[in-house]
Amino acid sequence: MKFYPYKRLNRPITLRVTSASLKLPDGSRDRLDTSAYSTPQRTVALGVAQHGDWVSARIGLSATLPPGATDPDAPWSDLLVLAVLTDGDTNVRTAVGLRQDAPDSKEWSGEIEILRDDHVGRADLGVHAVATVDGVRGRAITETDINWTVDVTAEEPLGGLRLDVKQASFSKSTREWLRPYADAPWVVDASGRLPLVMVNTDVEGFADLLGGETGGMESKVHELLVSQMATDVWTAVFHSAVGDLEVEPDGSPVFPVDWRGEVLREMLPDVVPGLSAEEALRQVHRRRTSDTGWVELQTRVHYAAVRRGGARQALAHVLRALQQNNRGDTP
Numbered sequence: 365m366k367f368y369p370y371k372r373l374n375r376p377i378t379l380r381v382t383s384a385s386l387k388l389p390d391g392s393r394d395r396l397d398t399s400a401y402s403t404p405q406r407t408v409a410l411g412v413a414q415h416g417d418w419v420s421a422r423i424g425l426s427a428t429l430p431p432g433a434t435d436p437d438a439p440w441s442d443l444l445v446l447a448v449l450t451d452g453d454t455n456v457r458t459a460v461g462l463r464q465d466a467p468d469s470k471e472w473s474g475e476i477e478i479l480r481d482d483h484v485g486r487a488d489l490g491v492h493a494v495a496t497v498d499g500v501r502g503r504a505i506t507e508t509d510i511n512w513t514v515d516v517t518a519e520e521p522l523g524g525l526r527l528d529v530k531q532a533s534f535s536k537s538t539r540e541w542l543r544p545y546a547d548a549p550w551v552v553d554a555s556g557r558l559p560l561v562m563v564n565t566d567v568e569g570f571a572d573l574l575g576g577e578t579g580g581m582e583s584k585v586h587e588l589l590v591s592q593m594a595t596d597v598w599t600a601v602f603h604s605a606v607g608d609l610e611v612e613p614d615g616s617p618v619f620p621v622d623w624r625g626e627v628l629r630e631m632l633p634d635v636v637p638g639l640s641a642e643e644a645l646r647q648v649h650r651r652r653t654s655d656t657g658w659v660e661l662q663t664r665v666h667y668a669a670v671r672r673g674g675a676r677q678a679l680a681h682v683l684r685a686l687q688q689n690n691r692g693d694t695p
Contacts, residue, residue: 370497371439375430376509377491378619379447380629380641381408382473383424389417398671403630406510408489409518410478421478423514426641427462427491428619429470430506440495440505445472449514451487458482462491471640483516528556531563531571552597554604558623559597584685588678595666595673601627602635602665606648616642617649634668635661 380403384396400412410421425447432438449458462474476489490511497503532539535546542562545551549567553560565571573586605624609617619625619641629641636644651657670676 368503370500370503372504373430373433373493373506375506377430377445377493377506378428378625378629379406379489379491379508379512380426380428381423381512382426382633383422384408384410385422386410386413386415386418387420387422388415389419393422394418399674403626406512407518408512408514410515411517411519414519418480420480421514421516422475423478423489424473424475425462425491426471426473427508428641429472429493431470433470433493433506434464434468440497440503442496442501443505444494446492446494447474447476447489448492449476449478449487449489451483453484453486454482456482456487465640469642471642478514478516480516483514485517486513486515488512489514528558528560529563530560531565533566534562534564535566550593550596552600554600559601559604561593561597584678584682588675588682591673591675591678593673595669595675598627598631598669598672599665602631602669606652609645609649611649617645619645630672631665631668634671635664 381401384400386394386396388394394413394415396410396413400410401408408423410418427445427447429445434443445462445464446459447462449456451457458476458478460474460476462472465471465473472491478487488511490508492507493505494502495505497505532542534542534548534551537543539562542551546564546566548564549570550561550563553562563571563574573582574589601624605620605628609620611617619628628645632639632641632644632648636647639647648661651661
């Protein structure tokens with residue numbers, strides 16, 4: 365633990381990647397899909413579009429400072445928020461200032477430009493808040509505790525939503541809460557430290573299909589099943605995250621600090637598009653706790669879950685394999 369001879373904030377900055385695009389040799393820009401970055405995994409994969417000759421990448425950022433950072437009576441002044449990209453392999457360090465979204469807002473945003481020739485693999489991306497404290501300029505008052513990773517060659521952000529997956533016979537399980545779900549192939553429990561997916565081994569052949577490394581049509585069905593499970597998980601964890609929010613004295617909801625907060629920040633742009641993370645959370649909280657608007661929002665929640673579950677891609681692979689089988693081709 366580090367000790368500082370001046371006052372600091374005791375909570376870290378939360379960093380999110382909101383967009384990514386590549387500048388190509390002809391000057392055009394390819395805006396990458398949200399599959400290029402994962403908030404739970406804190407990873408950006410710039411190889412997702414398979415452009416081997418891109419010149420630079422532009423990554424959109426949003427950072428949330430902890431409570432107290434912008435208070436009028438805070439023991440510091442001249443507050444600056446800087447995004448810093450550090451590459452240990454090439455010894456390149458890039459820093460850019462972020463902009464405050466609104467006066468007194470804890471939300472700051474901006475973009476950082478990454479030159480392809482400056483990097484060979486992975487770089488760390490973090491955010492630092494610096495200010496004048498006790499008359500000394502440039503003192504760090506808080507920073508991200510876990511940085512993002514920017515990988516210039518990876519074709520997908522490794523990981524994703526971290527899950528605890530277990531198998532059990534629902535009808536005979538010692539976990540009594542599973543027995544009422546004996547006819548379900550899987551259930552999701554989002555009440556613990558990590559989301560738990562229980563796979564029902566009573567469904568003959570199901571566990572083998574999920575865990576097997578087969579080829580052909582079976583592999584496509586496997587992918588489709590996993591995407592459906594992932595969609596169910598994203599839906600469940602979103603509802604779990606918004607179901608028990610802490611509320612500030614003025615009634616504003618607070619982002620959870622565990623995986624629930626990461627889930628909300630990942631899904632809210634699709635659930636309530638066009639708003640800042642804070643305002644989107646306030647709107648979802650208002651709809652959930654009021655008499656109107658919550659039911660209408662469920663279509664957006666399902667849409668956000670489907671996107672993150674990869675259902676469209678999995679379905680396309682199954683349909684393509686079926687067409688190949690009908691033509692007598694080998695998938």
